[in-house]
Amino acid sequence: MKKTFLTNLLFLLAILLLTGSSASAETTSVCIDCHSGLSGQLGEIPTAEWHTSIHARHRVSCHDCHGGDPTDYVNAMTAERGFIGVPEYAAVPAFCGRCHVGVEEDYRESLHGQVVEFGGPNCVTCHENHAVQVATIDLINEVSCSRCHSYDKPALIKEEISTTEGVLSRLESSVASLYRVGFDIGRLQDDLFSTRNNFRRLFHSVDIEKIRAETAGFDAALEETKATIDELEKTLGRRKIAGGALVLLLILGGCVALLIRRTYEDHK
Ligand code: HEC
Numbered sequence: 250m251k252k253t254f255l256t257n258l259l260f261l262l263a264i265l266l267l268t269g270s271s272a273s274a275e276t277t278s279v280c281i282d283c284h285s286g287l288s289g290q291l292g293e294i295p296t297a298e299w300h301t302s303i304h305a306r307h308r309v310s311c312h313d314c315h316g317g318d319p320t321d322y323v324n325a326m327t328a329e330r331g332f333i334g335v336p337e338y339a340a341v342p343a344f345c346g347r348c349h350v351g352v353e354e355d356y357r358e359s360l361h362g363q364v365v366e367f368g369g370p371n372c373v374t375c376h377e378n379h380a381v382q383v384a385t386i387d388l389i390n391e392v393s394c395s396r397c398h399s400y401d402k403p404a405l406i407k408e409e410i411s412t413t414e415g416v417l418s419r420l421e422s423s424v425a426s427l428y429r430v431g432f433d434i435g436r437l438q439d440d441l442f443s444t445r446n447n448f449r450r451l452f453h454s455v456d457i458e459k460i461r462a463e464t465a466g467f468d469a470a471l472e473e474t475k476a477t478i479d480e481l482e483k484t485l486g487r488r489k490i491a492g493g494a495l496v497l498l499l500i501l502g503g504c505v506a507l508l509i510r511r512t513y514e515d516h517k
Pocket residue numbers: 279280281283284287291311312315316317318319321322323325326334335
């Protein structure tokens with residue numbers, strides 16, 4: 250547990266360090282200015298794909314991955330300004346792992362990580378490079394996984410994590426709706442966020458035994474979160490009943506007032 254906390258902390262620190270130096274990454278980047286005018290693989294493709302990505306939404310821009318200076322047109326891509334360019338195939342995990350510390354750790358220990366020099370998949374094989382989207386278990390599918398081996402084991406892994414994944418998604422939408430009606434969900438959301446991140450990195454081990462063993466622990470943590478949510482939803486239910494009763498009383502009061510006024514006016 251301590252180890253995962255530490256890696257989460259490292260992840261946050263890495264992001265702060267790597268993105269902090271460029272406050273308004275998206276709007277003032279000379280990388281985007283110049284590259285969006287270049288054609289094909291050098292320009293319009295990476296730029297357009299990046300615009301659709303989760304990284305763009307979180308302001309992780311060209312220079313956050315490739316290095317360089319996004320404010321200096323002339324020296325943008327010089328080594329002095331930290332430009333690292335395009336990583337070799339086997340260097341991609343370290344390239345992405347500067348920010349995704351925990352995921353890289355699980356990946357390194359996996360069969361995939363161990364054989365990355367001999368045809369094992371790197372991060373980009375499964376997530377793409379510029380069009381990276383929110384990760385879901387839909388990334389585990391026959392088309393993608395059977396590029397290199399049979400789909401038997403992937404199918405087992407997908408089945409194993411899909412139940413927990415379903416619970417996780419339902420709880421996330423419950424928390425979102427509690428937030429919308431004004432509940433203080435701070436701790437609840439933190440707990441869920443951390444469970445979610447730790448659970449979704451587990452896949453990278455591609456080790457069915459490990460996944461089976463650890464999924465049980467995640468199910469227990471989610472059970473606890475669910476109990477807290479149920480409690481809050483009950484309070485919400487009571488609030489609704491109380492609110493409903495109040496409205497009823499107000500309507501009743503209004504009718505009585507109208508009746509009194511009518512009787513009074515009739516008597517005039
Ligand atoms: C003035 C225009 C211009 C600016 C500004 C610019 N680039 Fe480039 N970039 C190019 C051109 C042209 C190439 C292809 C020729 C080359 O590699 O020098 C290129 C190549 C690249 C490549 C591929 C290199 C390779 O080895 O294949 C990457 C990655 C890249 N740029 C990222 C960036 C980033 C990140 C920034 C901002 C920090 C940036 N560029 C700023 C014009 C620009």
